[in-house]
Amino acid sequence: xxxxxxxxxxxxxxxxxxxxxxxxxxxxxxxxxxxxxxxxxxxxxxxxxxxxxxxxxxxxxxxxxxxxxxxxxxxxxxxxxxxxxxxxxxxxxxxxxxxxxxxxxxxxxxxxxxxxxxxxxxxxxxxxxxxxxxxxxxxxxxxxxxxxxxxxxxxxxxxxxxxxxxxxxxxxxxxxxxxxxxxxxxxxxxxxxxxxxxxxxxxxxxxxxxxxxxxxxxxxxxxxxxxxxxxxxxxxxxxxxxxxxxxxxxxxxxxxxxxxxxxxxxxxxxxxxxxxxxxxxxxxxxxxxxxxxxxxxxxxxxxxxxxxxxxxxxxxxxxxxxxxxxxxxxxxxxxxxxxxxxxxxxxxxxxxxxxxxxxxxxxxxxxxxxxxxxxxxxxxxxxxxxxxxxxxxxxxxxxxxxxxxxxxxxxxxxxxxxxxxxxxxxxxxxxxxxxxxxxxxxxxxxxxxxxxxxxxxxxxxxxxxxxxxxxxxxxxxxxxxxxxxxxxxxxxxxxxx
Numbered sequence: 441x442x443x444x445x446x447x448x449x450x451x452x453x454x455x456x457x458x459x460x461x462x463x464x465x466x467x468x469x470x471x472x473x474x475x476x477x478x479x480x481x482x483x484x485x486x487x488x489x490x491x492x493x494x495x496x497x498x499x500x501x502x503x504x505x506x507x508x509x510x511x512x513x514x515x516x517x518x519x520x521x522x523x524x525x526x527x528x529x530x531x532x533x534x535x536x537x538x539x540x541x542x543x544x545x546x547x548x549x550x551x552x553x554x555x556x557x558x559x560x561x562x563x564x565x566x567x568x569x570x571x572x573x574x575x576x577x578x579x580x581x582x583x584x585x586x587x588x589x590x591x592x593x594x595x596x597x598x599x600x601x602x603x604x605x606x607x608x609x610x611x612x613x614x615x616x617x618x619x620x621x622x623x624x625x626x627x628x629x630x631x632x633x634x635x636x637x638x639x640x641x642x643x644x645x646x647x648x649x650x651x652x653x654x655x656x657x658x659x660x661x662x663x664x665x666x667x668x669x670x671x672x673x674x675x676x677x678x679x680x681x682x683x684x685x686x687x688x689x690x691x692x693x694x695x696x697x698x699x700x701x702x703x704x705x706x707x708x709x710x711x712x713x714x715x716x717x718x719x720x721x722x723x724x725x726x727x728x729x730x731x732x733x734x735x736x737x738x739x740x741x742x743x744x745x746x747x748x749x750x751x752x753x754x755x756x757x758x759x760x761x762x763x764x765x766x767x768x769x770x771x772x773x774x775x776x777x778x779x780x781x782x783x784x785x786x787x788x789x790x791x792x793x794x795x796x797x798x799x800x801x802x803x804x805x806x807x808x809x810x811x812x813x814x815x816x817x818x819x820x821x822x823x824x825x826x827x828x829x830x831x832x833x834x835x836x837x838x839x840x841x842x843x844x845x846x847x848x849x850x851x852x853x854x855x856x857x858x859x860x861x862x863x864x865x866x867x868x869x870x871x872x873x874x875x876x877x878x879x880x881x882x883x884x885x886x887x888x889x890x891x892x893x894x895x896x897x898x899x900x901x902x903x904x905x906x907x908x909x910x911x912x913x914x915x916x917x918x919x920x921x922x923x924x925x926x927x928x929x930x931x932x933x934x935x936x937x
Contacts, residue, residue, distance in 0.1 A: 442818075442819050442822045442823070443456045443457070443822065444456070444457040444499065444821075444822045445457065445822060445823055445824055446679070446709045446711060446824055446825075447711070447763060447824045448708075448709050448710055448711075449609060449687065449710040449711065449712045450608065450609050450707070450709075450710045454823075454824055455709065457678075457709065459501070459678050460676060460677065460678055460708065463500070463501060463502060464501065464502050464503075464504070465496050465501045465502070465503045465504070465678050465679065466504050466506075466673035466674065466677035466678045466679070467489070467492070467493065467496075467503060467504070467505050467506065467673075467677070467678060467679040467680075467681065468506045468507075468508075468665070468668075468669040468672075468673055468677060468679070468680050468681070468707075469485065469486075469489045469505070469506070469507045469560075469680075469681040469682060470485075470507075470508065470510075470665060470681070470682040470683075470686055470690070471507045471508040471509050471510060471563070472509065472510065472544075472548050473510040473511075474509055474510065474511055474540075474541050474544040474545045474548060475540075475544065476544060477544060477547055477732045477733070477734065478544075478547065478548050478551050478732070478733050479723070479730050479731060479732050479733060480716060480718075480723065480730070480731045480732075480733065480736060480753075480768060481683075481715070481716050481723050481730075482548075482733070483551075483555065483716075483733065483753060483754075483757065484683070484713050484714075484715075484716055484757055484762075484766065485681065485682060485683050485713050486507075486552060486555070486557055487555055487557060487754055487757050487758070487875075488681070488713045488757070488762045488825075489505075489507075489681045489711075489713075490555075490557040490558055490875060491758065491825065491827060491873065491874065491875060492679070492681070492711070492825055493505050493558060494558065494872060494873050494874075494875060495821050495825060495873055498868070498872065498873055503561070504561045504562070504672070504673065505558075505560040505561045505562075506560060506561065506562045506563075506564065506668065506669065506672045506673060507560040507562075507563055508563065508564050508565065508566065508664070508665060508668050509541075509545055509548075509563060509564070509565045509566070510566050510661070510664060511538070511541040511545070511565050511566050511567050512566040512567045512570075512648050512658055512659060512664070537647050537648050538567075541567075547734075551733040551734075551750075554733075554737065554750035555750050555751075555753070555754050555875075556750075556751070556754065556875045556876070556877050557875065558875075562672050564668045564671070564672065566659065566664040566668070567648075569664070569667050569668050569671065570650050570659065572667040572668070572670075572671055573639075573659045573663045573664060573667040574639075574652050574653070575667075576663060576666060576667050576670070576697065576701050577593055577638045577639055577663060578653065579700075579701045580595065580638065580697060580700050580701055581593065583700050583701075584596075584599070585599055585600055585696075585700045586638055587631060588654050589629045589630070589631075590629055590641060591641030591654050591655035591656075591657060592629065592637060592639060592640050592641045592654070592657065593637070593638045593639040593654055594630050594631070594635040594636065594637055594638065595635055595636050595637075595638055595693070595696060595697065596631065596632070596635060597614070597632060597634040597635050597636065597696070598614070598631075598632050598634065598635075600696050600700065601614045604696070604699065606692065606696060607688075607692065609687060609688075609691055609692050609695060609710060610687040610688035610689075610691070610692050612688055612692070614634060636660065636662065636689060636693050637660040638659070638660045638662075638663050638697070639652060639654060639657050639658070639659055639660060639663075640657050640658055640659075640660065641654070641655055641656070641657045642656050642657045642658055646658065661690065662689070662690055662693035662694055662697060663697060665690070665694055666694050666697045666698045666701070666706070669694075669698070669706065670698060670701070670702060670706070675698070675702035675703070675704050675706065676702070676704050676705070676706060676707070676708070677706065677707060677708070678707075678708050678709060679707070679708070679709045679710075679711060680694075680706070680707040680709075680710050680711070681710075681711045681712070681713075682711075682712060682713075683712065683713055683714075683715065684712045684713065684714055684715060685715065686712070687712060691710065694706065695707070712763070713762040713763065714762065714763050714764055714765050714766065715765060715766075716765075716766050716767075716768055717765060717766070717767045717768070718731070718743065718767070718768045718769065719743075719767070719768075719769050720767060729743060731743060731744065731768075736748050736750075736753060737749075737750060738934065740933050740934060743770075744770065745770040745774075746770075748773055748777065749777070749879045750879075751780060751876060751877060751879035752773060752776055752777045752780055752879070753773075754875065754876065755776050755779070755780040755831075755876060756768075756772065756773060756776035758827040758828070758831060758874060759776060759779075759827070759828055759831055760828055761824075761826055761827070761828050762825060762827070763824075779835070780876070780879070782835075782838060783831075783834060783835060783838060783870075784870075784876070784878065784879065786837075786838040786841040786842055786845075787841075787866055787870050788878075789841055789842065789845040790841050790845075790862070790863055790866055791863070792845070793841075793844055793845055793851055794851075795851050795852070795856055795859050795860075796851060796852060797852060797856065798850060798852035799852070801850040801852040801853050802852060802853060802854075802855065803849075803853040803854075806840070806849070806853050806854065807853070807854050807855055807858050809840075810837065810840065810854060810858055810861075810862055811858060811861070813833045813836055813837055814833075814837075814861060814862065814865045816829075816833055817830050817833055817834075817865070817869055820833070821873070827874065830869065830874070831874075834866075834869065834870070837862070837866070891922075891934055894913055894917070894924075895924070895932045895934070897909075897913065898910050898913045898914065898924070898932065899932065901913070917934070922934055
């Protein structure tokens with residue numbers, strides 16, 4: 441069996457994986473900022489690193505998988521200066537910040553359960569680790585790499601870059617960063633415009649705020665992950681994962697902070713999944729193509745032809761290598777749905793095939809082929825978690841299973857040992873490593889039909905000015921967590937909250 445090789449974003453090459461502690465893996469993945477509902481783009485990193493977690497466990501490692509919840513701060517260094525996403529959204533929704541955080545955390549957990557992702561070993565929150573963040577900032581100041589200005593604390597990037605390889609992870613050169621950094625509100629209090637905030641002074645209207653040695657304020661986005669990763673995985677750990685959009689400034693800043701505080705580079709292997717595009721365009725609010733996960737599951741979005749089962753989305757993501765761009769479109773999703781159905785039906789048939797001995801039917805060529813197709817699966821995953829090649833091999837096995845089920849190929853064409861090997865490995869790979877589960881669009885279709893019936897009844901009630909019935913339908917659905925929206929022109933749409 442080949443060694444596990446991981447493409448390290450830091451060295452830009454595949455490296456043989458050697459954990460710091462034999463038999464154990466520490467893995468940190470940047471979790472969601474719970475200022476809103478998770479969208480399609482969020483599905484890729486969490487499904488990707490769920491499979492990484494599953495495969496490492498399959499190899500026999502004891503994995504401590506830490507995935508945080510960002511429930512404070514997250515203001516942008518590049519963009520709108522000091523915009524706190526949590527506080528801003530809480531005001532818009534007329535909720536207490538932690539009430540809103542709980543709402544979207546619950547919704548995130550629900551969506552991850554639909555995708556059959558395993559829960560992380562530890563799921564720390566930024567607000568639960570303010571003390572650790574303050575202590576880390578103190579150490580960075582004491583080391584001479586951060587400074588306080590007007591109640592805010594900034595990391596001295598220029599001083600750090602003079603001694604360390606700042607920009608190596610993201611491939612950015614400091615001089616270029618200085619030329620391209622936008623002049624933003626509050627930049628004048630920094631010693632240098634490339635410096636980033638470790639702590640921000642809270643304005644009087646800022647809702648989420650904590651006491652610190654530098655006054656009342658809130659933490660920077662980057663320091664949160666450094667503090668939580670250090671606490672639960674140590675000064676140096678094995679794998680840090682996230683989307684490519686986090687390479688800079690987030691992960692670059694994490695390296696700088698952690699190295700100064702802990703006197704060692706924090707991560708052995710940096711892993712980054714590529715982005716999701718929709719019909720060839722980057723997903724973003726400016727393109728009006730952000731699709732929330734509840735909209736994917738319900739089909740209630742103008743870019744969707746129908747509702748898609750969570751397993752279809754999971755399968756589609758795994759059909760492409762995690763470092764490749766993934767383009768979502770209805771055609772591609774329909775093809776994925778069809779492919780998954782074919783694969784799952786064959787897998788289901790395999791469990792119902794009864795082996796009968798017949799030495800005259802043995803086909804060594806076919807037997808060797810099955811052995812090869814199965815044995816290659818581990819080699820593919822050991823080559824930087826290539827799920828696309830794994831699925832290709834599983835599809836090569838499908839017609840053989842179908843032929844054995846239809847008895848056009850005798851089951852005894854395989855030895856009993858190989859047949860058992862096939863059954864055992866199909867279960868292990870389909871369910872335990874790829875994390876696929878049985879799926880059916882029948883329930884989805886029924887839900888769509890029921891909702892359309894209720895919408896039709898409500899429309900009829902409104903046309904008759906029967907507002908008691910109309911409001912009752914809307915209110916009862918709201919109690920069940922389904923929001924019914926009245927659109928222009930008398931149309932109605934619905935969404936699972």
